[in-house]
Amino acid sequence: MRPRPVIALVGPTGTGKSDAAIGLARELGGEIVNADALQFYRGMDIGTAKLGVGERGGIPHHLLDILDLSEEASVAAFQAQARTAISAIQERGRLPILVGGSGLYVRAALDELEFPPTDPAVRRRLEREAADHGTAGLHQRLAAADPASAARGLDDRRLIRALEVHEITGRTFSSYMPERKYQQRSLQLGLDLDRPLLHQRLERRVRTMHQAGLLGEVERLLAQGLRDTKTASRAIGYAQFTQALDGTCTIEEAIEATTVATRRFARRQVTWFRADPRVRWFDSTDPCLVDTLSAAVRDFEGPPAT
Structure with a gap:
């Protein structure tokens, strides 16, 4: 039998993806693979709206709590982990349901996406050059080596990354830009709702997080070294409550x-996922949402193949 397809439930934060995914998994015999980068981190629970074990409806969840604060999330590493989890779910005859709003991580799991190699020594040298002499020379060098990337107006971090890739591979950074081509049979289902309602929901959610103990969670994580991390310390909610x-x-x-x-982040998520014409969109306030999503998946999956 051919493996069941990968279903990705995507869209902006606050649209109920986690609960919808559980409902979908119950209906269709699925397991959930997390694609929210901040939910990889142990201890970052309240501020990431991570479902507790008792809130997961008995549905297996994969790739939650896989990193310590001191570790850096890697899209390339996630790609390998997600595809391993997806294959294992398919081998059990179950439906893999990828859930999250981290757009690049979703694409890494779904699409034919190649990640350029890294060389820490080269990157450090370029970072020192930028610190000592500014980035004007680096911009000129990139314009000569990779005009397409230079024309994108990269920030300093991406500028250095583009030069690093060109130096160690001889290829342009822009040559690694992916096409929208699935690595295997996949369906993306997007959840969205009207902006005013989403904004109200996000404000309520932040206040609920505070009432649930976000300040105490941040205090505990600071004691574990949160302030010294590159990614986790800048996460929405954690950075602001650290200031408090x-x-x-x-x-x-x-x-x-x-x-x-959070509202700004949600807008960026909408922009990212709306740019992908393969996403089928649904109103997250639909009272029959799980039934509607299940019907879409059944129609896509078709009868079991032999």
């Missing part, structure tokens, strides 16, 4: 700043 603990803002100001940052 430092006394540079009030709790109410931290709540408001987190709400604003």
Whole structure:
């Protein structure tokens, strides 16, 4: 029998993807693979809206709590882990359901996406050059080596990455840009809702996180080294509540700043996923949402092949 397809449930934060995925998994015999980069981290629970074990409806969840704070999330590593988890689910005759709003991680799992190699020594040298002499020379070098990437107006981090890739591979950074081509049979289902309603929901969610103990969670993580991390310390909610603990803002100001940052993040997510014409969109307020999504998956999957 051919393996069951990969189903990806995507869209902006706050649209109910986690709950919808559980409902879908119950209906269709599925297991869930996490594609939210911050939910990889152990201890980052309240601020990432990570479902507790008792909230997962008995559905197996994969790739949650796989990193310590000191570790850096890697899209390339996630690609290998996600595909391993997906294959194992398919081998059990179950339906893999990829869930998350981290757009690049979703694409890494689904698409034929090649990641360029890295060389820490080359990167450090380029970073020192930027620190000592500025980035004007680096921009000129990139314009000569990779005009397509240079024309994108890369920030300093991506500028250095583009030069690193060209130096160690001889290929342009732009040559690694992926096509929208699935690595295997896949269906993306997008959840969205009207902006005013989404904004209200996000504000309520941030306040609920505060009531659930986000400040205490951040305090515990700071004791574990949160401040020294590159990714986790800048995560929405964690950065703002760290400022509150430092006394540079009030709790109410931290709540408001987190709400604003979350809304901006949701807009970026909508832009990312709307740019992919393969995503089929659904209203997350539909009272029959799980039935509607299940019907879409059954129609896509078709009768079992032999």
